[in-house]
Amino acid sequence: MELQPLDGRVVLKGLLGKGGMGQVHRAFDSTLERAVAVKFLRGDDPRETERLVLEARLQARVEHENVVRVHAVGSLEGRACLVLQLVEGKTLADLAADHTLSTRVELVRQAALGLDAAHRQGLVHRDVKPDNVLVEQGPGAPLARLGDFGLAHCEEGGLTHSGFPAGTLEYMAPEQLASTGPVDFRADVYALGATLYAVLAGHPPFHGLAEASGRSEPALLLRRILADEPPALGAEVPRELALVAAWAMQREPAARYPSALAFAEDLGRFLRSEPVLARPPTLAYRATKWARRNPVAARAAAVATAAVVLGVAWAAFAERRAGLDALEAARLGAEAQRMENAMRIAHLSPAHDLSPVYVTIRASVDALRRADGSAGAAARAFAIGRGLQLLHDADPAREALERAWTLGFHHPEAALALGLLDGERYARERAQLPRIDDPKRKEGRIAALRARFREPAVARLRLVPAATGADRDLLEARIALVEERNADAAALAQAAREAGADPLEASTLEGEAWLRRSLEVYETRDLDGTLTPVAQAIPALRRAAEIGRSAPRPRLLLAQALMHEGVVRQQREPIRADRFDPALAVLAEGLALAPKDPDLLVVRSEIFAEKGRLARMLGIDPGPSLLAAVTSADAATRAAPSNRSAWERLAWACLNYARELRDAHYAVDWAWEKGIAAATRAGGLSPESSVPPSLLSQMYADRAETTGIRGGDSTKDIEAALVAARRVAEIGDRPIVSRIMLAQAIRQDATRRWSAGEAADARYAEAAHIIGEAFSRGEGQTALAGFGVQIAVLWAESVLLEGRGPDDALATVAPWAAILWTRVDTDIVAAAQFAELEVLKVQAAVLTGRDPEPEVARARPLLEKVVKAGVYPAMRGRMAEVELHRAAWLAGRGLDPLPALTAADRYAQLMKAEDASSPDGWRLETEVVLARPSPLAADLARARSAIDKSLTFMPEDPRLLALRGHVLAASGDLAGARAALEQARTRNGRLACVKSLQARLH
Known part of the structure; x- marks a missing residue:
């Protein structure tokens, strides 16, 4: 038996005492970053080492505050040992x-x-x-x-x-x-x-x-x-x-x-x-x-004939009981085999709805549960477990099978069933691990999962005998898949299929192994390398689907493989709206067989989310796809209320759809409420996962932003976003993500404060500082730089609207901007973020009396590039702002601003044509008219209509109210102008334009 060496990771500190199998030392584990206890095995007998590993596997399964936790098993200083929770x-x-x-x-x-x-x-x-x-x-x-x-x-x-x-x-x-x-x-x-x-x-x-x-x-x-x-x-x-x-x-x-x-x-x-x-x-x-x-006294008091009668009766009873036990065990074994055969025949039959088969097996399981008597208890527990396994009720199935094993049912079928369940649980938990930023923490989490699920799975599978060479290859393929030797598993499954093993099972296993290998390579960002194994997975899974004409699992895996291939290809090839249609077609086949299968529904939700993202990039309405993602995930939660993946998927789908509804100015509250409820439920099912609280933080922050735009009080949502972000930080597996969530909530609080007329510089600076902490870790630099620039842009905008220079914000963002600048040629998102920063620099130059042309020269080509890509329609508004600032600079120098204003008006009209529901296009049209040296009455009427349209979307926005006051003043309606400006001052008295115009009107 090979044990993982722990030297360098675990440092001994001193002897604590002796445990049941050897000495116990105090130690420090650098991977887990905590004090631990290390128990060494007494002696070097291999059988004792086996017992040590067994202890680790068994104890690691139990999660309870009154049980000492096992963190790892391995070797230290050449001796076998356990790493345990330190109990003082x-x-x-x-x-x-x-x-x-x-x-x-x-x-x-x-x-x-x-x-x-x-x-x-x-x-x-x-x-x-x-x-x-x-x-x-x-x-x-x-x-x-x-x-x-x-x-x-x-x-x-x-x-x-x-x-x-x-x-x-x-x-x-x-x-x-x-x-x-x-x-x-x-x-x-x-x-x-x-x-x-x-x-x-x-x-x-x-x-x-x-x-x-x-x-x-x-x-x-x-x-x-x-x-x-x-x-x-x-x-x-x-x-x-x-x-x-x-x-x-x-x-x-x-x-x-x-x-x-x-x-x-x-x-x-x-x-x-x-x-x-x-x-x-x-x-x-x-x-x-x-x-x-x-x-002696008892025998003397007993009548001899009674003793004989009792003896004979007892012997007869014992013999009869043993016979009944054997018969009952045989009957229950046959029942388990009958359920398995019924499911296999159904899978091999022409395509049809499997619901009646599931109902029949569920009825058989319920009947077994209701059965009385102790005869055949172990075999009954096994039959119940196998039935539940066929119904994909993994946790109850495992509980029943473990009970059968404990009662002595050590048949190979039980070992195989338990090994497969633990192997599937390991793969599921491993796949659901969030993207952990700290490599040591990530390895610690993976090691814990291996000890809890993977090692017991392999141990059980090793107990299964193989009758033929094909069976042996298939068994070894299963073991290799659990051990994450994916390429070996695929090769062994192929050999088993060619040697005559069950073609449905062998082909499915072969395809799953190649798919896992592709995902494994994808984690290294090798896009070319990940396409080779997925190209081998797809035909193997298609072959399995052809054999199992009514088998859902090959179709589930095939849909995942096609989706994965689509995700990779859209990063290397031109964007296509039909990229994920093949995966959806396969899923439709699977759902026709098993309409309530939660795994199929979760994958369907994931694919529709990808289709929605593609639609947005192509300028197509993403709403139908994003709504389908919500409804699919919702159906999965109803089908499996304890399925953590389904609830997390529903929360993600609601988050994406809520943002789409918000941007399109539709009613959005229901999507946030549903998403927040889903993320809360997911957090209850997996309190150790940082994904649910990170989703909660994003949704609360988004809702707070919309509430603020509507003029409502967003304080409670911001506080909830901060609480969720701090929970992500407490879990500790994603320190960078937790800082992003925290910075996002603080940035939203800064925006709320500024919109209410309060000073916000300190909160913006705090959010930027938190991003700086994450940035200093040296991971995820481009994404962090972009997020830091977003904070700096909002900070600088608020300062500029107050009539102050944004020196602090621009100084903070300098290192992040340098990172983005290296990516503008290859990353359209980085180009858009850098361009927004340059627009603010143009405005800052005009405000301080500097020639803005150097900043304009940098901003204009980037804006044109982003607009041409069709990803960010709002960039046309930024182009209009650049021309407006240039016009102000030219007019201030006595030069003709009309060419710049004409360009600004053209960009504003294009923005309105692309998104008539955005208030920015209407606002920019108003600003262009007001920037003209002597606007005509017709132009002022157009401007008034435009600002009124903009206010229908954001009726409480102080900037728009101030702009309306400008339009009314230019039109000669001084009383209306004073009223609008007073409304703006009430909302936010820090706006420079409000102060200056109010001073002129008085």
Whole structure:
């Protein structure tokens, strides 16, 4: 077994003590950036190393505050080790006598809750005892954390080298000591009772019995535990607690608490001074115990004939029960096979709606769940799990299959099903990781996912035997796919198909492997390299779709491959409106087979989002495509309410569609409300992901901007955007994104303050500073530079409108502008952002009395380039502004401004023709008329009509109100002008044009 070396990443600090399998050291993990505990394996026996890795795999599955977390498994200084959560404190055994009774009971209750979390993952600890419960001392109450899962039972177990059962004898259940078969969760419940006993009495239950004999050999202790009852707890122990401990340590597993949770709940009742559920043993139970302790007397009291009758009856019953169990297991195995065959036949049949098949399988699963009796419990759990797996209910399927495995159903089919589920879960979680800026954090997150899902998946798949060479190649292809050896997986799947393996499964696996390989290359930004594997994925998936005429999965993968190819090609080739139509056609086939398949619906939403983006770039209305993205994602959430991807996709779709509605001046509130609700739901399903709060921050900031334009109070939305941005920062996996979100919210707050007539320079400067922090990290430079320029542009505009020079804003933006300048020839977005900055420099030059021609010479060709690309229609407005500033400069020098004004008017009219719903085109038309030396009455009437049109879109905008005052003053309506200017002053008294015109009118 190969272990990943951790040298250089983990630095030892000192010895903490000894764990169940070796020494435990304090250490520091530079990747995770926190103190950790490192547990070394005692000795170098390969079998012990296997157990160490098993411990890591099992314990990493359990996420609970009362369980010690496993961060990594590997080798350090040439020795196998685990990297664990560092728990500062001692064990429950060390602390038991030092705390109050209620504190000790509470710590045992917490350990039981952690154990219940392990049980829900299908694990049996098998070595629960006070020494394996760590107690963390904090500012508040102490916290118990269960650790040392090295003996946890999943697919392994057995005896120690001495021949005694693995574990600590004094805390082991009788059935565990007897080794009569696999033990279940109730053995841990017994150990919890023994742990409570030890905490209350100061020693294990049978400690006194072993010592009384004068000998302490394990064999004697084992015999005592099997034959005797634990001594009663002393009078100093409350009766309710003694009952709880005794109830948990009942000799028969069925007589104990049914779960660790039930045990914890009874301790909670005691702590709350409520009646506990545990009750004293019945007379029959005591009689049975007496008979076991006094076998001679019991035999003497029994009638010989009764013993014979009872013996015969018991033998008959046992034989009948064994036969019934075998028959039931066979029947349930046949039921699982029947469901699988029904689905396979349906997939190979001519194209048809699979809904009736799903309904039939769901009914079979429900019937299995309702079945009573313990006969065939393991086989029943397996059949339920396989049925749920066929229905794509991954998490419930995994829970049922883990239960089957725990109950002893170790068939290859179970190992295969569990391995595939864990492998799919790893791939899904890996794909849903956000773009993590910090490489160390990213590697840490990936390593955690591998330990939790990938390694268990491979271990299970390795247990599956292969009958033929084709089966072996197919199995190895599955393993390679889970291990992310995608090219190897594709080659093995192809070899399996050619050797006669299931053609549908082999072709699907081959295509999926090539698709994953293409996505893997795409992450390196090698566009040419990513097209080669996707070109191999598409024919393999088409072949699978032809074989499985009613199989949805090949069509899902094929649609993803075609979408991926389209995304890559649109970055290398001319833009085409039909780029994603082939992918949509394949999805239509899949949805005709499975109309409510959430995965198909999510991919459909993604493709329509791409179509909407293309439509906008081509000047086509993107609204229908963006709305289809919303409706598809919405349908996916209804089909699978617990599907995190569906909710995130819905939030993205609503964000994009809301921006389109806002820009087109349509009603948009419903889209924001739906998107915010979706992002909130996604955050509840994945609190560790930074994607939902980043979506929330963007939507709240967007809504705040629109509310401000409408003249409403955007304070609450801005605060919500800041809270969401800070949540992204707390999660910590995307420090650059969190700074962008925070800067965006602060920038919006600055705009709100300025629109309300408050000073905003400090807030703009704060937003720019935050972007500067992200910029200094050296990653994502172009995108960050563009965002920083956007902040500087708004800052500079507000300053210029106040009649001040924008020196601070322009000085802040200088390093970002330098980055953008290097990309203007190849990046149209960078060209547009740099051009906007140059327009402001033209205005600043005119304001300070400098010749603006150098800035005009830089701005004009960039603006023309962006306008020609057809991506940003608003750039025509910027071209008009450049000509207006030139006209002002020329008029101030006694030169003819009419050529510049004519050009400005032409650009304003073009902008109106392209987007009549934009207030900027109408505003610019008004400004052109007012800039004429002696405007005619007809021109002033046109200007008045234009500014009134602009105000229909933004009725509270102080700049437009001031401009209306200028038009009315030029038209001779001084009373109307004063009223309009007073409205503008009320909205924002910092505007220089309002102050100057009011002074002239008075």
